[in-house]
Amino acid sequence: MPRTLADVHTTLRAEVARRADELWDVALRLHADPEYAFAEHRAAALLTGALERDGFAVEREVAGMPTAFTARSGEGRPTVALLLEYDALPGLGHACGHNLIAAAGLGAALAVRTVLGTTPGSVLAVGTPAEEGGGGKALETEAGVFDDVDAALMFHPGVHDWARAPLTAQVQYRVGFHGRAAHPTGSPTEGVDALAALIELFNVLHAVGRRLPQASHVQGIITHGGTATNIVPEYAEGRFGLRAATTRELEDLVGRLRTCAEGVARATGTRAETVQATVRYEHFRDSRPLSERFAGHLAHAGITLTPPVPGINLGSSDVGNVSSRVPAIHPFVAVMDADGSDHTPEFARAAASDRARTVLTAATQALACTAADVLLDPDLRTTAWARHREPAAGR
Known part of the structure; x- marks a missing residue:
């Protein structure tokens, strides 16, 4: 040596x-x-x-x-x-x-x-x-x-x-909304529109995004939005990628996502289900x-x-x-x-x-x-x- x-x-x-x-x-x-x-x-x-x-x-x-x-x-x-x-x-x-x-x-x-x-x-x-x-x-x-x-x-x-x-921390979550199917014309008041709830979640997260710390953001896509135009969607699901500068800030962001989903569910009469979809990458x-x-x-x-x-x-x-x-x-x-x-x-x-x-x-x-x-x-x-x-x- x-x-x-x-x-x-x-x-x-x-x-x-x-x-x-x-x-x-x-x-x-x-x-x-x-x-x-x-x-x-x-x-x-x-x-x-x-x-x-x-x-x-x-x-x-x-x-x-x-x-x-x-x-x-x-x-x-x-x-x-x-x-x-x-x-x-x-x-x-x-x-x-x-x-x-x-x-x-x-x-x-x-x-x-x-x-x-x-x-x-x-x-x-x-x-x-x-x-x-x-x-x-x-x-x-x-x-x-x-x-x-x-x-x-x-x-x-x-x-x-x-x-x-x-390198930031990141994780992905699935958020599903459960509603109730109905005919949108024949019995419109019987339906509980899960897709409308999911779209509202996107709107809420857009507003939240303007107040997030630097490097934190949520990017989502709709992965399931219903089966037919003449059926009020009883289930809708989105997939959301969350990033933050630190792992602690990412945990805070996940908490906000859950809070937003539950708030939308209460407002729309749906039931929200938030599930981690990927392994979490730490900062x-x-x-x-x-x-x-x-x-x-x-x-x-x-x-x-x-x-x-x-x-x-x-x-x-x-x-x-x-x-x-x-x-x-x-x-x-x-x-x-x-x-x-x-x-x-x-x-x-x-x-x-x-x-x-x-x-x-x-x-x-x-x-x-x-x-x-x-x-x-x-x-x-x-x-x-x-x-x-x-x-x-x-x-």
Whole structure:
């Protein structure tokens, strides 16, 4: 093993560079064969196969998910987790660049094991399915996958070079109204119009939306509005996506949704039923000590990360749930210019571009070096955990 931490970093960067063609091949294979939430069987097989060949002990079907896995090298604490996402977007493929996330996490895990194989502690590669819808990391967090982890590391390709991710909390709810069917002309007073109640809920939520905190909003669609125009709808249902800057504010927003639905039900003579429809994604809590280390390592490749632009939020991710349990990072590194956007065909092409290849190598090196810092620098671990436990970090 190299004698100093600086020597370790130099050796890790060289090891990643040695594997660059191999990692790019993995990224391209994933890109050419997109799979979707909880069905990423070929992706999981590709990644676990590479990890097993390098001596990692692989556990499949983690947390009851057929395409989730963990792969461990070493034993005991400290433990650093590298997160691999590999699901794609229906109709768009890898338009969020998860092929690069998987290849980077894989490469960092392999490099750290090669360079620090006899170092006390563990390297844990965590296969996390269904980030785009389903919440694999949230389910793994609840199953205890991260209970004995000291830090969780990943990067995300994007259109900005940002040291941390302004990711909001989000969840979806179904709201159904139960009324009473009748003929709208023959017996109009006998009907209780469930659809009218649902439409009124949209109106109420629109008014409420004008008074919500920044980054909080409710977006809804009608999923069932009746069966025929000559029948007063006895049942109507909407699906509502709720987002907020923090998990606590999201809980408040869910309470408002329930209050509004019950109020509309009382006013219209219907019965409201409000049911959570998805796994809740918590807001992301950045570990500044770790994200600063990552940014410093990435600067060796000539990429400078800056703080995110205030007031801009970039959606939500189940990595927020991981960050509620352990210090975590989720920096963005641009693979296309800032006038672009992910979740587009253009971004899918960018995720297999020459620029993406350069970013993949640089981000993998920075992840590997940051992982080594976690394993070898007890002061960093202490600082990261101290910041993580501060009340403001858990908002």
